[in-house]
Every structure is written in structure tokens, then in C-alpha cells.
Amino acid sequence: MVVEAMWQNFKHLVLYLYNRLRVDFATFALVTQVLPGYRHKLLKIHNNAHKGWATALHGEQIPIKKAWLILCDREPKGKYNTKVFKWICNCGAQKYHLYLLCKHLV
Secondary structure: OHHHHHHHHHHHHOHHHOOOOOHHHHHHHHHHHHHHHHHHHHHHHHHOOOOOOOOOOOOOHHHHHHHHHHHHHOOOOOOOOEEOOOOEEOOOOHHHOOOOOOOOOO
């Protein structure tokens, strides 16, 4: 099916301009005009992240994730007034954390 679609595009985009063209010219047109578009599309599909996959972390996101995972392992002790939507906790540890994280929020 993919090959048939490629030939259909080749006939409609290139070959309609010429009547009884030679095999060497058809090969040249195929290699220079049709295949680069398919190669570009293939590279674009291959290099992009798939839908639903998380993109790779970069820069400052890596240490934030490490700090988050460390805080996830800790058990919260006591009751504190946390507001997750505003990202506020009254335990006092949040203001000293580099990324304003707290084990009660995580």
C-alpha cells in the first residue's frame, strides 16, 4: 500500500509533465524529487517523541525530579495545613528548599 501510494504521487507530481520518458530520467526524477520528501517525513517521525510519551528532561528539570523523588520516599509526620493548588505548606521546610518543595506537598 505504501509503495502504491508512492507511485501514485510520483505519477501525479512528476511524470504528468513528460510523455514516454526514458528509464534513466524516471530513475533520476524518483531519486531527486520523490525520495527526499519521504526521507524527510521518515526522519521527522523517527526523531519526534510519540504521543503519550514523556519528553526527555533537560537543564534544571533533572535536579528537580531527583529532589521530588527523594521527598516522595519520606513519610509525612503530623498534620499540616497544605494547599496543593496554591503550593503552600505551613510546616516551614518549604521556604528552605531550593525548589520550594515539601514532603507534605509531594
